[in-house]
Amino acid sequence: MQTSEASRAVAAAISTASALDLTVDDAIVLHDSNRLALRLVPCDVLARVAPAAHRVGAQFEVGLAQRLAATESPVAALEPRVAPRVYERDGFVITLWAYYEPVTPREIAPADYAHALLRLHAGMRELDVTTPHFTDRVAEAQDLVANHAHTPGLAPGDRELLGHTLRSRRRAIGDRGAREQLLHGEPHPGNVLSTRSGLLFIDLETCCRGPVEFDLAHVPEEVSRHYPDVDEDLLLECRVLALAMVAAWRWSPGDQFPNGQLAARYLLSALREGPPWPALDVVAGRLADR
8 A cells, every 4th residue: 555545544443443442552564565464463453454445345255254264164264352344444444353473484385285275175165155257357357458548557569468368368268168166266375374273365355266276376386286186287277377367467557566567577577488387476486586
């Protein structure tokens, strides 16, 4: 968030928690992009704060987290001391979650990561939930690329590359007719917590329907190797699609991902280089090592 907006978001989270009889002396920013993640202390609550336009997504996330918890799926829990709902204050929507103290070492074993995702997918298969299809998310990325006003910094050659990749991979994946189910949507390492209770997934707003390989395209390659019965050809198609989708989102002027424009260039370079297609974490590692 912009600095002025972030200050207001922090104040809204503190006011909301205090009004619910949670003791808050300070708020520590844990993550700052399109929405803010705060650790409220000393009550030790995780607050997620987003502009009011995210209300529907926040309501969906809260409801889905409750239903997945009932299936004993590995997801972060809502804060048990307050009502499980979306709170609104000063133009922001606020959700309150249990805070998990990170465990050390923080590096996650690929086999454990794959097993946790397998359990999440199993829990999701038990739910009858209306969500977007993964192709709806692809269409959003296509709209960004096709509209110059929405991605003004995208060069013509890069725009053509992204548009072709999104269009061709979306069609190729659909033509395979793979089995589909409810997915996390973006189960990358940034959305996995290593806790004393094991690995837990967060950020459920991105849930959609599609083949499990679409989820696996967002995890490190070593993780996907431990996931059973993977269609490797389909996974490669999904991996290319994921690279193009994330690149498209990074070119949006409204995107507030740290170093977003630089990340977009690295993603485009990975697409130009061609196979073997890298996983998203490999591109993120190149960015970190620059």
